[in-house]
Amino acid sequence: MPSERAQKSPDADTITDPMAEIDDIDFDIIEQLFFAYRDFTSDPDAILSKSGFGRAHHRVVHFVNRRPGMTVADLLDTLKITKQSLARVLKQLVDSGFVNQVEGVRDRRQRRLYPTRKGRDLALELARPQSRRITKALSGFGPEEQKLIGKFLRAMVDPQ
Amino acid sequence: MPSERAQKSPDADTITDPMAEIDDIDFDIIEQLFFAYRDFTSDPDAILSKSGFGRAHHRVVHFVNRRPGMTVADLLDTLKITKQSLARVLKQLVDSGFVNQVEGVRDRRQRRLYPTRKGRDLALELARPQSRRITKALSGFGPEEQKLIGKFLRAMVDPQ
DNA sequence: AAAATATGTCAACAAAGCTGACATATTCGA
């Protein structure tokens, strides 16, 4: 039942010209970033859906493997989510043996996070298709040019 | 009440070495893409939260402004979400006067999507901080180098 | 005339974010 509130033809307040590179706005790159990230996450998402995990688990597994021994506070700051939101996925990962929590040595309030062998394997499995995509996208670029890509991406991140 | 299942010290299945550029995996860029996209979306998110809209509305408003007259099917294919998921946000945008639907001329089943003035203004407001971030990240690169960034991002996208 | 297509809609559910409130263990500072 196609909506009855569709107009027969454009009215006075219907804009028909595409929003292009006017106003100094870089629409092309804005859009390309959306597409790149959309497809970049699609590979691991497909793998994760088989094991009942989601993108949130992926992020935790990634960073715990990248920086073993990071505290819960570190992880919260990295992901920029609330502890209640993290708690859900972290608990599942600990309970199913992907992540271990180790009491801090200097500060025993801390729960330092480490991957298990199983967690390391999962992180690698998820990274593989993403890395393949990146390698393919970087093929045809020289080493210096590849460094530029990294430099650009780092410059897109907020300081701190 | 810090979890009682934390270990006092790492056990045999606790991995302590950081996952680095072994296995040919490009962890640095994987991570940088996460950070870049995390902060890239944070600017419009902050603006949207004031008006009761979310990131899903942003995407619709962006593409309808970029390609006025696109069909619902076009939009679904671009966003890679289901029509039921799109319906919710699209209805809100139509009802609150950001998007108009116009019956297709050649095919009257279609509902072609156009921004209103209000919709165009919102799209610009949301794009502005993102473009500012991109411009800043690209400063220091020459015109040829900037083209490389775009080339890389396009190469990250699945064909079709 | 039947089949395919474009769109809309209902209902139920899931993932992953949020706020607010409160508990415990530990460390730090006056």
Next chain:
DNA sequence: TCGAATATGTCAGCTTTGTTGACATATTTT
């Protein structure tokens, strides 16, 4: 040493945005 601050966990409830499945309508195609 004692009270405040910190690190973490947890309960409850809510929101956004995705999903599936089923079905309806209008229009176009075969």
